[in-house]
Amino acid sequence: MKLLVIGSGGREHALVSKLKENRDVQKIFCVPGNPGIAKIAECVELDILDNAALVAFAKKEEVALTVVGPEIPLSNGIVDVFRDNGLACFGPTQAAAQIESSKTFAKNLMEKYDIPTAKFAVFTQADMAKAYINSQGAPVVVKADGLAAGKGVVVAMTIDEALAAVDMMLCDGAFGQAGSQVVIEEFLAGEEASILAFTDGKTIIPMVAAQDHKRVFDHDQGPNTGGMGAYAPAPVITPAISEQVMKEILQPTIAAMESEGCSYCGCLYLGLIITADGPKVIEFNARFGDPETQVVLPLLDSDLVTIMEACINGTLAGTSVHWKDEAAVCVVLAAGGYPEKYAKGDIITGIDKAEEQGAYVFHAGTANREEQVLTNGGRVLGVTATNTTIKQAVDKVYKAIESIKFKGIHYRKDIAFRAIKK
Incomplete structure (x- = not known):
């Protein structure tokens, strides 16, 4: 094969x-x-x-x-x-992938089918968007409607920040066509988590819940990134919340997609926030998350090819999916300056040493020159370790990272801090 x-x-x-x-x-x-x-x-x-x-x-x-x-x-x-x-x-098909490629599509779907999410409004005119922000107050969330490589979301803690985000997207065209329409959402307080799920359009099998770390600096400071690390399982997703997510979000969403004539097959990613009123959807992705995949798949104890074929063939109901009783932690090693301007072409050393310590080193933004591996992106490597507990996986992954060197290397030192605190 x-x-x-x-x-x-x-x-x-x-x-x-x-x-x-x-x-x-x-x-x-x-x-x-x-x-x-x-x-x-x-x-x-x-x-x-x-x-x-x-x-x-x-x-x-x-x-x-x-x-x-x-x-x-x-x-x-x-x-x-x-x-x-x-x-x-x-x-998913192109029509089904709209659940990620158009935030307006996703929000309208959730509103129509009573799937819990933040209150929202959609705008193409900056003056109307600004008037809405002034009427709602801050904090508020401003999102580019289309695909913006994980960077089209501004969590504005003040009205001025929100107005600047509108100018950036609608007036300055920072995200091109993806930002020609904006979604403005109420700010939801709570802890975030990600649940990925296999589905054939009928049957849904959730994966181990994970938690991503979007901010570039420790203690969730600095600008949003594509993700600076992740861990699984995420303790914030208790068995009760997991059941609630299946009943109130996953099942209604997959049923809604079929009702809308765009049956969903593949991996559906739920970006969730666990509020005082229960779990609510922040975003959908139409594929495996990054870096969540780097912690979820190492915990999968079943054959991935078989699961994917079952999704395509509509036979997922007859497929058993098992998970290891372990924890996984991924730390992203980024180029200095990311997510703003950063250098490329710096030599990376120590990958083999990190792997010898039992870590997975997943390449993200790298290139080869002769026999050397060089930096070639903002997120350069994702180093993942598994162990019996999250704390043991954290210790193992940071020990492995000590072996890896490149100029300007930057990574968060507090990945999985919430789970350890719990």
Whole structure:
């Protein structure tokens, strides 16, 4: 069996690593991949948005299953095109991927089907958006409607910050077309968590709950990022809350998508906040989260290929999914200056030493030059460790990180602090 994975980050490295555990998998291709993935799969230079070229490659290589990592190819209709060509592809259709690619679509869906979320309003005109903010007060959340690589959300603690966010998105075009419409939401207080779930459009199997760390500095200070680390399981998701999420959010959402004529198949990501009134949806993603994937998949004790095929074939109800009774912690090693301006091309050393200590080192923003690995992005590496408890996994991952060096290296020293405090 040959597989194809689309994407180039830490999430895709984790996916390839897990998929490779299936004994029937003889080869995995990754488009375009990265230097870490290149050690365990064949990286292929193709445009991830060229659906025709990807289909031609999959047919030529007789790929049995394609797995899509990032959101942009999903919103570009890759799953539809693959299915039209008789090729198995794990992920939602273009219509179903709107649950991530349009925040307006997602919010309207939740409002229509009574799925708990923050009160909101949608604007395309800056003056109307500002008038609404002035009437609501702060704190308030301003979101670009479309895909903005995890950076299109401003949690404004003052009215001035909110007004500046509107100017940035609607007037200055900071996110291009993705920011030509904004969603303004009430600020919800509580602890955040992420739940990813496998679904075939009917059956839903949640994964181990995780918690991401979005802010760039310790103690949740500084600007939002694509994620500075994660851990699983997240103690804030108690068995009672997990049951509530299934009953009030997951099941109604999957049923709503079918009712709307865009049945959802693949991995659905719930970004949640646990408020005093219960769990509410902050956002949906139409794919595996990053860096949550790097802590969830190492805890999976069932075959990922089998689960994905069951989702595609509509047979998930007959598939058993088991999890290890362990904890996992991922710490993202970023380039100095991220998420603003940062350098590229600095030599990375010590990856092998970290792996010798039992850590997974997932490449995110790296490149090869001769026989050296270099920095090539804001989030450079994701170092993950598993152990019996979260505290033991934390100790193990930070010990492994000591071996890795590159100029300007920056990482949070407090990943999983909430779980340890609990």
